[in-house]
Amino acid sequence: MSKQLIKARDLHKHYTINEGFLKSSKKLKALSGVGFDLYEGKTLAVVGESGCGKSTLARLLTTIEEPTSGQLSIDGIDMGSVQSKAITKQLRQTVQMVFQDPFGSLNPRQKVGDILQEPLIINTSLSASERKQKALDMMSLVGLRDEHFQRYPHMFSGGQRQRIAIARALILKPKVVVLDEPVSALDVSIQAQVINLLVELQKELGLAYVFISHDLSIVRHIADEVLVMYLGKPVEQGPSEVIFNDPKHPYTQALLSATPSTNIKNKRQRIKLTGELPSPIDPPNGCAFNPRCQHANKSCKISEPVMDTFGKSRAACLALDEGRI
């Protein structure tokens, strides 16, 4: 069994929203009850529409923010019990992140070499020449040439910029990389290049990925485990093949059928999802998905479903519990 790198149990993140000083403040439940395990060399994909809490989860994992409640341990160390700053710093190096937009996430006034060396300056005590060597090694690992060292980000194409962002994330030798929609801003052909690079790096360095995406065709390709979220709550979770071949939750089914396919011979029957994601400040009663669900009945509007095991995957759905689907 490979090493467990992240253990998350029942994570919650609530934000307080003040709407002026006479009104009482409201709670926004960005994340409630998310739990998963991530092992060395594996990929967990987090899927859902925008506003479902995917990025909040990324912020918790990278310890940019602390969870309101729940247990999160990274590399065997429980985040809640850590007191010393040195350990926190160490943990931050363990988990690194690649952001969605390679045009916004690189400082336009820094040269590629400086971008790559900055994490080393902050976190290590290497000499200048050692740092430079490390940066050059990392550049060749992600497929950039040595002469790129002195160039600015605007001189690169989107795919190359994403390579720089990946190099920056990897330079501190993290064990976990959180990829927040790493290819959604890129063209299909370039997308394939970056995905290939990520797969190769994972094999070579034994990295664990948390892959956040709404493109299910890529998720199917890269993920070992899939977590489907809706309005901050996990709705289905399980091994990738099981989720894609036999989705249990109505939302997962709808997501899969909404993804366009190039298979023009057998067109699938679309499950129509009407409406949009409700506001997380004022979520619907009962199951959060009930206003858009075709299987919803009275009980879905009253009680909240919990995750139960169905075969090889877990899903939170009352209709499944009651055997209505």
Add this chain to the structure above:
Amino acid sequence: MALLEIVNLTVDFATATGSLRAVDGINLTIDEGEIVAIVGESGSGKSVGMLALMGLLPWTSTVTADRISFNGQDLLNMTDKQRRKIIGKDISMIFQEPMTSLNPCFTVGYQITEVLSHHFGGKRKSYNKKAIELLNQVGIPAAESRLNSFPHQLSGGMCQRVMIAMMIACKPKLLIADEPTTALDVTIQAQILELLIELQQSHGMALVLITHDMAVVAETAERVIVLYAGQQVEQRKVKELFENPKHPYSEALLNALPERAQDKHLNAIPGVVPGQMDRPRGCLFSPRCNYAQDLCSQEKAPLKDGILCHFPLDFSKSKKKKAINVETG
């Protein structure tokens, strides 16, 4: 007669480092009520070609064409004033970013009624009822109260619906949708595409769908045009293209999709679209092409049966070629 006919459209941009050819000899005919998709990577001239048609390019651009005619009218030799009567009324365009293409300073209702009063005359307010009708048509709930909301109060999908409502307000004969769903979630994407097709069928308008997503093409279009570096490399029926791509670039685009991958390795196209400085001498795709031979890098590719290639693929032949490639490593 075709609704829109473009013959040999070329767009050049004057830049500080010389002239840049963004669109290089595109031919396009669109019949009434047809859905045509234009596919290509960024930098392939998809959007610029259509912006040229709309007359929305900046002054640094030079647009030349043998003929651009819409509904029997010559768009090329028309004054700007005459053109503006057609643009926005008979031809309209939806842009990629719904959040930035609406004006943040005006309410949704203002922006929709403005279009109507501009093209049909009369007071803006008199079109309020029509605007509500339009918003209902594109599936916005509580349309009456939405008239007074500003774009920032709406979600991305809603904004795109408002854009569509604005664009179909004058019942255009041709709607150009420039990556209408790229910025949206899959479920909303499915809704918007469905809406566009529904409107296309009920209004009998022609739809040009610009996209880089092959899957979207497969789901919606009847005919597809593949562009590469400003050149039109293949023009086919969608079904034929997906089953039997003739141009190596079309094949490579299809093979790059994760759902067509055989194992963990995706068939990426190496390199990037050539820019102003590194334009190859021969066929523009030759440096990235799997099948390129010496001839390809020396001579420009000829146009045969709508395919711009020295050695167009045949499915049976290409299968054999692949087998040889595997054998020789």
